[in-house]
Amino acid sequence: EKLIIDGITLDESQAMVTLVGLSDIPGLAAQTFDELAEAGIVVDMIVQSIGRDNRADISLTIKREDLKKTLQVAEELARGLNCPPPTHNSQVAKLSVFGTGIKSYSGVASRMFKALSAAEINLDLIGTSEVRVNVVVDGKQGAKALEVLKQEFADALV
Amino acid sequence: EKLIIDGITLDESQAMVTLVGLSDIPGLAAQTFDELAEAGIVVDMIVQSIGRDNRADISLTIKREDLKKTLQVAEELARGLNCPPPTHNSQVAKLSVFGTGIKSYSGVASRMFKALSAAEINLDLIGTSEVRVNVVVDGKQGAKALEVLKQEFADALV
Ligand SMILES: C[C@@H](O)[C@H](N)C(=O)O
Numbered sequence A, B: 001e002k003l004i005i006d007g008i009t010l011d012e013s014q015a016m017v018t019l020v021g022l023s024d025i026p027g028l029a030a031q032t033f034d035e036l037a038e039a040g041i042v043v044d045m046i047v048q049s050i051g052r053d054n055r056a057d058i059s060l061t062i063k064r065e066d067l068k069k070t071l072q073v074a075e076e077l078a079r080g081l082n083c084p085p086p087t088h089n090s091q092v093a094k095l096s097v098f099g100t101g102i103k104s105y106s107g108v109a110s111r112m113f114k115a116l117s118a119a120e121i122n123l124d125l126i127g128t129s130e131v132r133v134n135v136v137v138d139g140k141q142g143a144k145a146l147e148v149l150k151q152e153f154a155d156a157l158v
């Protein structure tokens, strides 16, 4: 079966903030996003993998112009919850490969990761949904990553 | 503006495996998913948040019948890469709130997390895309989580 994808995009308008070492108990994510929503911050990607030693990190991406406000909210939360200070990267690049063809094809993520790794590009965040694989890399490698993925999936682009 | 969502789903057919402490250098994700694709394993969610101390965890969900095969691949990888053994949960519940209305409404995640936390349900994994918020909770709480979300978003369901 031939893979068909709808597109590949690069978004260089975002920054990333990570809340580090949140207690892995009900309510911490709710409090975090409640305070961000109250501050009027629109969050794009939210990524949390499984906690370790009862602590979990939540990474999120926002528009770069919201970075200062987001850090203020995150730092206040961390102080109140006795967590380490949040970390951030003020310039990230989000690459997306998307299309309904991804649903029935298990090799898209593997091809995407392989192509980026061959170009020595490190994956900072990964998030997938049924029809989309999103990765975040350092902002300086966005254009190169897009080029690499366009070549890798040239045969699959409609 | 009124939020409109297309639906809320519960998927109780999956298990979760986490590769722990992968070196945060290019190539590790590629190797992991290459070996999973070679073993014919179709991965649903892939979630990796930012690494710490140059190590990152990658959580993934698969069909429960693929758990044994996936753990074999993951354990072999961990041995070869000198990582701690992978962890898993053989019965997880994936809850999704989705719809194009989510794009322009920043409070969906916050409402979702708040409703689940009020019901004492812990979030194990979080992954979002432009039009969908996915969370993974323990398999025993799937039905309750679905109920809670249907109530929370009753006014937004078309
Ligand atoms: C870490 C955070 O997501 C926590 N597990 C919660 O449910 O809120």
Ligand SMILES: C[C@@H](O)[C@H](N)C(=O)O
Pocket: A117, A121, A122, A123, A124, B022, B023, B024, B025, B026, B027, B028, B029, B030, B048, B056, B057
């Ligand atoms: C941890 C893993 O994702 C690594 N950063 C890589 O690029 O492969």
